[in-house]
Amino acid sequence: MADVALRGVSKSYGNVDVIHDVSLDVEQGEFVVFVGPSGCGKSTLLRMIAGLEEVTQGDVLIGGARVNDTAARDRGVAMVFQNYALYPHMSVRENMAFGLRNIGTPRTEIDSRIAKAAEILQLDSYLDRKPRAMSGGQRQRVAIGRAIVREPDVFLFDEPLSNLDAALRVQMRTEIARIHHRLGATMIYVTHDQTEAMTMADRIVVLRAGVIEQVGAPLDLYERPANLFVAGFLGSPKMNFLPGRITAAQGPEVQVEVAGGVRLPARVRPGSAAAGDTVTLGLRPEMLQVHPDGPLRGHVDVVEQLGHVQLVYATLPDRTAIVAELRDRRPPAVGTDIPLAPGPGLRHVFDAQGLAITLPEEVPA
Amino acid sequence: MTASPQARSVPLAEPRTRAPRHRVRRRDWLTALLFLAPFMAVYLVLLVYPLFLGIWISFRDWDLMGGDYGWVGTLNYQDLWTDRNFWAAARNTLWFVALTVPSMTLIALLLALAVHGPGRIRAICRSVFFLSSVFSVTVVTLVWAMVLSPDRGLIAPVVQFLGGTPVNFLGSPTWAMPAIVVTTLWWGVGLPMALFLAALGSIPKELYEAAELDHASRWSVFWRITLPSIRHTLILVVVLQIVGQFQIFGQPFLMTQGGPANSTRTLVQYIYETSFRDWLVGYGAAMAMVLFVLMMLFSMLQLWLGRQGDDR
Numbered sequence: 217m218a219d220v221a222l223r224g225v226s227k228s229y230g231n232v233d234v235i236h237d238v239s240l241d242v243e244q245g246e247f248v249v250f251v252g253p254s255g256c257g258k259s260t261l262l263r264m265i266a267g268l269e270e271v272t273q274g275d276v277l278i279g280g281a282r283v284n285d286t287a288a289r290d291r292g293v294a295m296v297f298q299n300y301a302l303y304p305h306m307s308v309r310e311n312m313a314f315g316l317r318n319i320g321t322p323r324t325e326i327d328s329r330i331a332k333a334a335e336i337l338q339l340d341s342y343l344d345r346k347p348r349a350m351s352g353g354q355r356q357r358v359a360i361g362r363a364i365v366r367e368p369d370v371f372l373f374d375e376p377l378s379n380l381d382a383a384l385r386v387q388m389r390t391e392i393a394r395i396h397h398r399l400g401a402t403m404i405y406v407t408h409d410q411t412e413a414m415t416m417a418d419r420i421v422v423l424r425a426g427v428i429e430q431v432g433a434p435l436d437l438y439e440r441p442a443n444l445f446v447a448g449f450l451g452s453p454k455m456n457f458l459p460g461r462i463t464a465a466q467g468p469e470v471q472v473e474v475a476g477g478v479r480l481p482a483r484v485r486p487g488s489a490a491a492g493d494t495v496t497l498g499l500r501p502e503m504l505q506v507h508p509d510g511p512l513r514g515h516v517d518v519v520e521q522l523g524h525v526q527l528v529y530a531t532l533p534d535r536t537a538i539v540a541e542l543r544d545r546r547p548p549a550v551g552t553d554i555p556l557a558p559g560p561g562l563r564h565v566f567d568a569q570g571l572a573i574t575l576p577e578e579v580p581a
Numbered sequence: 582m583t584a585s586p587q588a589r590s591v592p593l594a595e596p597r598t599r600a601p602r603h604r605v606r607r608r609d610w611l612t613a614l615l616f617l618a619p620f621m622a623v624y625l626v627l628l629v630y631p632l633f634l635g636i637w638i639s640f641r642d643w644d645l646m647g648g649d650y651g652w653v654g655t656l657n658y659q660d661l662w663t664d665r666n667f668w669a670a671a672r673n674t675l676w677f678v679a680l681t682v683p684s685m686t687l688i689a690l691l692l693a694l695a696v697h698g699p700g701r702i703r704a705i706c707r708s709v710f711f712l713s714s715v716f717s718v719t720v721v722t723l724v725w726a727m728v729l730s731p732d733r734g735l736i737a738p739v740v741q742f743l744g745g746t747p748v749n750f751l752g753s754p755t756w757a758m759p760a761i762v763v764t765t766l767w768w769g770v771g772l773p774m775a776l777f778l779a780a781l782g783s784i785p786k787e788l789y790e791a792a793e794l795d796h797a798s799r800w801s802v803f804w805r806i807t808l809p810s811i812r813h814t815l816i817l818v819v820v821l822q823i824v825g826q827f828q829i830f831g832q833p834f835l836m837t838q839g840g841p842a843n844s845t846r847t848l849v850q851y852i853y854e855t856s857f858r859d860w861l862v863g864y865g866a867a868m869a870m871v872l873f874v875l876m877m878l879f880s881m882l883q884l885w886l887g888r889q890g891d892d893r
Binding site for chain 2: 266268287288289293294295297298299301302303304305306314315318319362366
């Protein structure tokens with residue numbers, strides 16, 4: 217087990233900069249998830265920690281030691297690849313033993329480590345199979361097993377679940393979380409799926425275009441997003457953004473006019489906004505309720521019935537699309553107009569630059 | 582909910598649709614045959630017919646000028662048994678194949694490994710190594726006859742510089758065949774190299790990254806990852822080489838005319854001379870059948886060996 221630190225790390229391919237001055241500390245035993253849209257540089261960052269990509273600038277430290285010039289094999293990391301990267305000509309057992317044999321681990325030790333990993337991953341009955349005779353989920357387990365037997369200081373996962381179907385993804389998600397709990401190892405996990413990030417991470421690192429947008433515990437980021445990007449990226453369905461204008465500001469209390477004349481109160485950091493400022497009001501779908509006195513009038517376009525909740529997609533008079541997550545077995549009919557009211561919960565306010573100016577104290581305990 | 586009535590209706594509907602389904606199937610067959618017809622016609626006329634004609638001729642006393650002196654049974658084959666020239670040609674051919682196939686495969690693989698991957702120099706090397714394949718046998722043998730010449734060749738001055746006496750490679754019963762092998766390697770290495778390059782290119786790079794993290798040595802990477810991944814191409818190359826090299830004709834015919842002392846006379850040359858110089862087409866056809874069987878046996882052996890371990 218070791219901690220990982222990035223100090224002003226940058227990466228360029230020729231003239232193209234893909235990672236810009238990233239600094240980050242990953243504690244020992246922590247499960248950190250890098251999340252962001254495709255091409256944001258999250259995989260590149262992970263591969264730089266692994267030693268599979270060179271660092272253009274800055275330092276990568278593992279266990280306190282600078283490893284920029286250390287070969288990937290000597291960094292004490294194990295990686296689980298998106299396409300599993302199992303050796304197709306070797307059985308499951310050989311796949312797991314390969315790395316250990318290469319460093320001259322005694323046979324008995326190899327066998328006991330494989331037995332332990334197979335038990336953790338329920339692979340006992342597949343040890344003599346070749347990867348091609350296994351399902352996607354089983355292959356991914358073998359790939360994780362191959363990492364476990366190495367007993368690395370740091371586990372690196374590069375979108376390991378994206379080739380699996382939805383049901384298996386949920387299952388493997390909990391399995392990886394369970395393994396982390398059991399091994400207590402440092403794990404860095406890359407995904408573009410915010411649900412994976414929210415459910416698995418001790419801390420989430422949100423990346424966009426090679427820059428860290430925000431780092432924090434899942435709920436922290438969910439409740440206190442630093443900007444529009446993070447607010448929109450975390451949460452499903454994503455946060456509603458209502459373009460608006462501040463009509464009155466008194467200390468932290470402001471009135472935001474949205475949707476063609478509706479005024480909603482919100483709280484911002486004192487001095488961060490003045491009357492007349494253009495802002496964006498952020499309302500999570502789950503805080504919207506159908507209420508007879510609801511100030512927002514939405515024309516229902518689509519209703520998605522998910523069983524436990526209903527997602528109502530509506531359009532406000534100013535053509536802003538909005539989604540409400542309702543817990544009503546009889547949701548409104550498509551084509552009707554419904555009154556929506558923001559219920560209890562934080563009303564996020566973002567300034568013209570997209571940065572959050574919401575008053576943090578407002579977060580309910 | 583809507584799926585179950587449909588599912589129930591399938592077995593009920595089946596008996597009624599059985600008759601038309603047959604008709605549909607026949608129509609599909611006719612369409613398939615129609616599409617296959619052009620290939621089948623070429624295949625039958627240019628491959629199957631000559632093969633059986635050859636077998637038929639090999640049992641007859643057949644003269645090139647059209648004289649068919651009738652069925653002679655296995656006489657042609659019995660003659661082969663005692664024909665020392667035939668056995669010498671067969672031995673030469675096998676020797677050539679034994680020298681060429683392994684070395685061609687190995688060199689093609691080594692070249693592919695060397696020039697595989699990104700970089701301009703590698704790309705240039707790939708083109709250069711493949712370039713020799715586009716020359717005709719006449720050009721290749723002419724070039725190599727000059728290279729190997731003891732008076733004006735490329736090798737002679739080097740040997741002289743090192744204090745040796747230049748060897749007349751093509752005039753020596755010992756060196757003539759190896760010289761032809763080298764010529765053949767130079768000429769033919771492009772295609773197997775290209776096949777290996779394609780196979781190497783299709784190995785996922787993550788396998789190598791995983792191997793790097795697994796502390797695999799370069800040898801171990803080659804032996805445990807690269808080689809197993811290109812096994813099918815390796816088999817293909819060896820079989821193509823066996824089939825191709827058994828038919829060696831142009832290089833010895835143009836470089837040594839089968840000499841010196843018949844040391845480079847191969848089966849195809851002997852078949853050619855028997856059929857078209859001595860006009861004994863029936864006898865030539867019998868030899869061609871033997872060559873055909875030899876090639877088939879070796880190729881099948883190689884395919885069988887290659888399949889071992891596929892389903893383990």
